[in-house]
Amino acid sequence: AQSVAQPEDQVNVAEGNPLTVKCTYSVSGNPYLFWYVQYPNRGLQFLLKYITGDNLVKGSYGFEAEFNKSQTSFHLKKPSALVSDSALYFCAALGSSASKIIFGSGTRLSIRP
C-alpha cells in the first residue's frame, strides 16, 4: 500500500534559524513528490515538486526540498525561518503507476519571534 509519513505533528523553530520538516514515502514505481502549505481556513497552496532530475528542488517563499531515494525521504527545508512561515505543511506522493496523490497527516510549523 502506498503511504506518506510525516513523523512530527509539530515543529517549533526560532525566527532566523533553519527549519526542516520531515517526510518519508512508500509508493510503487518512480515517485512524484510534493509539498503544500495551508494557512488557517484556506485551501492548500502548492510549494514545490520533485519529478525527476536534481535531487534538490527549490520552490516558493524560499523553501526547498531534498529527494533521497535510498532513504525514501523528501524533507522540506528553509535556511532562515520567518514568523510568517507558521502554518500547516503537507507532504504528498504519487506513484508513477498510480492515479491518486497520497497526502501525509500534516506538520504544524510554529516560528517564534
Next chain:
Amino acid sequence: SQTIHQWPATLVQPVGSPLSLECTVEGTSNPNLYWYRQAAGRGLQLLFYSVGIGQISSEVPQNLSASRPQDRQFILSSKKLLLSDSGFYLCAWRERTSGKGYEQYFGPGTRLTVT
C-alpha cells in the same frame, strides 16, 4: 491561467437538511477533480474523484455523493446531513494528461458546520 472556485465559503446547516457544494475550474480542459474533507485542521480525507463527466469514484462509503455534470464542474451533495459531516471541504483539480504537471491545485474550501 487556471482558477478553481468553491462556494459557498461557509455554511451552517441543521442535521437532516440537504447539502450542495459546488466547485468549478477555469482555464483547463478534462481535469481530474477531487473532493476532500479536512477535520479539525489536520489530515485530508479523499471523498470522491472524477476523471471525466459522469465518472465518479467513491473512496469512503457515507451519506455523501458527488456528481460531475459538466467537464469543469464538480458537486458534492447529501440528502440528509449528519453532525459528523461537519468539516472543511476542499475541491482540487489536476491535469489528466501525464507529463503535464502531476500536482494538484486546491480551491479555497467550504467550512460546513452541522448543528
